[in-house]
Amino acid sequence: MRKAFQILLTSFSAAVTAAPALAADDVMVVFDGSNSMWGQIDGTAKIEIARDVIGNLTAELEPTANVGLMAYGHRRRGDCSDIEVVLPPAPLDRSTFLDEIAKITPTGKTPLTDAVAQAAETLSFRDRPATVVLISDGVESCQRDPCALAGDLERRGVDFTAHVVGFGLGANEDTRSLACIADQTGGQYIAAADAAELGAALSTVGAAVAQSAPAPEPEPEPEPQFTLTAPESVTQGAAFEFSWNPAGDNPRDYVTIVPMGAEDGTYESYIRVQDDTAGSLVAPAETGLYDLRYMLKDTGTTAGSTPVEVVPAEVTVSGPETAVTGASFDVTWTGAVHPRDYVTIVPMGTEDGKYASYFRVGDHQKDSLVAPAEPGLYELRYMLKEGAKVMARAPIEVTEPEVTVSGPETAMTGASFDVTWTGAVHPRDYVTIVPMGTEDGQYASYFRVGDHQKDSLVAPAEPGLYELRYMLKEGAKVMARAPIEVTEPEVTVSGPDQVRAGDEVLAEWTGAVHPRDYVTIVPMGTPDQDSGDYKRVGDHAKAKLTAPEATGLYELRYVLNEGKRVMARHSLEVLSKDAQLSTGAQLQAPDSATAGATIEVSWSVDGESADQRITLAKGNQPIFTWIVAHKIDGPPPISLTLPEEPGQYELRFLDVAGQKVLSRAPIEVK
Incomplete structure (x- = not known):
């Protein structure tokens, strides 16, 4: 089995060290059309992000390559057989391919295993080399084992390869189940967290699909030479513009920036020349002498270069000397390099390159962070998007606030009661009521503190010892506690013993707990959580209900709105309409x-x-x-x-x- 390798896009840049190559096997792109593609990243649906950057994949493929498109989960809900060959393999028509991608509407499940299997069959993988590119934002949801299938395709195929791009995935299990497909077949697995990373991932996979050794030319023609014009120096991490002359013949040639003296064929950050004569790149994070090179896609050789010196940026970052745990505080900076750079707060001594809570600097000079939940010494850091290099630091001490919370000593089950607090830290902090002894970090019924000092909660449906807790939004840390006993109220409900079907039933009660409690009529033996015809008790002591049309034994119930607990019952017989x-x-x-x-x-x-x-x-x-x-x-x-x-x-x-x-x-x- 060919050795697979994986690239994980968890940093803010991706570097690929092999030069783009020339040819491609028959290729089937399997596109995720499941309902989860409506999920959002930075306020944009994943399906929209994928549509916007899918061109990065097709741009890397040869126009002569046979490329097909398959989609799953895009037509019917809950149907594991919803798999369609949208475009059979044929010489690549980029415009048609992108038009079909735009028509895919996320709808149903994720039968990715069967989709990969069908793609392999469509490509006649037993008889000829075949490549599948799977783009998915989730794991198999139709009880199939993608890892086992990948191993089987590898064993039975002439030269079968699957590349996988996982987009917006969550838990490690998702990553492992998708990565296994690539690992078993010698392909690449790339995880992408946002639009930029997805675009880079598709470019990388496209380059890998297109990669093969060109047939040796007995007498290669002289390579064209290009003149590059660029600034003599650029600031580390900053975007800079450059141009080349003449225009290239191959739109898949590319311009890259590499350390001075790097081996020919090496490339890092790059752009395709397309049909342009100018472009821009982001300068490396490390200062020093670099080469800006025009690279020929067909041979992977340098056809023109110019030196560029990457010079240090002068960046500062500052904030308050202290901040209270969970509180919002302002941060300012000078000398911003790139809008995608970011400011973060981390514990003092954290390894460079790591980050926690952060914001992008954009085109501003001021923003705010929320202090961590644990007190201690921390550091504000201005970090380049390029290489996650720390450009400026400022110490900050996070201190413990003095917060109190209080309420009544007792409250009746299901009743509303007032809660007060002092020392509020953040408007998104919250107050909750939980059983005494509940693990810190857990919560039940709650409200946000906002800019108030008083609000109300509803007591749980079960009596017992409970605890009011003031909790930070940041880290769900408990800052203050107060005990409260929830007691059983004395509630009664009464009504007639017999009524005719469809007649009016007068229900009366005592000891009402909450205006949102209700009285209901249900068949005898109905589970306590169920209800039939009902009326809210409000501030009344009686209400009129309508007897069911079916005769039999029923129960008139007083039910707490909180927890749907039945507090009182009265038996009721419903007789026929003509009964005396x-x-x-x-x-x-x-x-x-x-x-x-x-x-x-x-x-x-x-x-x-x-x-x-x-x-x-x-x-x-x-x-x-x-x-x-x-x-x-x-x-x-x-x-x-x-x-x-x-x-x-x-x-x-x-x-x-x-x-x-x-x-x-x-x-x-x-």
Whole structure:
């Protein structure tokens, strides 16, 4: 197996030491069209970044190379078979290739293993040399092993190679699973974190794909010579302009800057000449004498050069002598070299080239950083983008702030309570409530402190001992604590024992905890986290709900908004729409009669009251309103004349004095 090598673009520049070469095998570019490509880097979607710089890859490929395009995850959601050969392998048409890339819309999953396998088959990898370039921002999501596939393709192919560009990846597992594809097949793996690194990665891979030994020319023609014009000296890390004459015949020739005396064919930072006669580069980070060279792509030899001296930059950086942990503070600098240079804060003694929290200098002279969470001696550093060289330093001591947080000694589960604090450090710091003994750095319900000194939290749903914590945004460090006990409230809920399907249900409660708590009706045995028809309790003590249409046993519940915990329950039976409801009395009357007819109504009642009445009302009429009422002052039966209008009506036995409904019986008027 050919030995693979990997390039990891974790610094701010990439150096490639082999000269660009000439030819290419059949190539299939496999492009990630999965939904994760909508993720953003520095405010720009990864798909947009990839579209903008994909030309770096095609610029490195020979126009005569057979190049195809395959995409996956770009048409359907959740479909592991969503793989398409967008362009079959054919002589490269850069315009068509870029147009097809622009049409890809991220949509679905990441079946990259099957995509690489299909690409290999399309290229007839068993019969001829084949190269796959995989561009992906994520790992396999369709339960396939890309590493095992790569090993199999390497064993069975004539000369199979896979280059992989991982874009915007997170954990090490992502890097390993993608890097294995290149490692198994002798290709390159390059991880790119932002647009600049992706562009460099695609250029590097394109150069690697195009690389092969040119056929020896029996009698090479004399090489053309070029005159380069550039400044005699440039500042380290700064961009500088230059020109060449005449214009080159090959747009893939390039201009590079290398240390004086470097071996012919060596190159570092470079640009392709395209059809221009001028360009710009960034000066190396190290001072000294350098050569600016015009290099022929076809032979890798120097066709013109001019000396350039890289001189030291005069840069300063300054900030306050001290800053409080987690606090924002201003930093100023002079002598900025390049807009992509950056200022960082690191512990005193940190190795040069390392950085922590930082900002780009842009075209400004002032910006702000946030002090680390741990107190101690630190250093502000101005660092070149080119080579991550430290150009200026300033010491700063980070000190511990005096922060307090306080709240009530107790709070009821689900209730809102006030929290106050002093010594706020940063508006993005936050106050949280967690169970006593929770590991530092963890948090639950929280609010940002902003520019206030007081806010409110909602107590957790479970009673017990808890802790209020003031936490720095920087490093999630706990700066202050206060204990609080969360106690169980006494909540009750009540309602009727029986209702008809679809009827109004009056729910009443006591001990309400939070206005966002709610009462709900659910089938008996429903999990506590589920709810049906519900009403927020607000600042009331009762609410009207609608009984379910299906008959059966139900439960009226009072539920905390915090944690969806059930605090009180009441059993409720839902009867059919035509069922008679009786709670202390029984009515005897026909189920139906003709309009205008006179019927007899009898009754029995468990007790007496000062005002008991039998009423006739429409079925949907409020309980204590009626069409006709008969006060009971003698034995049953009584006679009632029905309305002339057909419809659904109801006979009711009311205890008016006690405001109770003792019995209800439906009757249909035909």
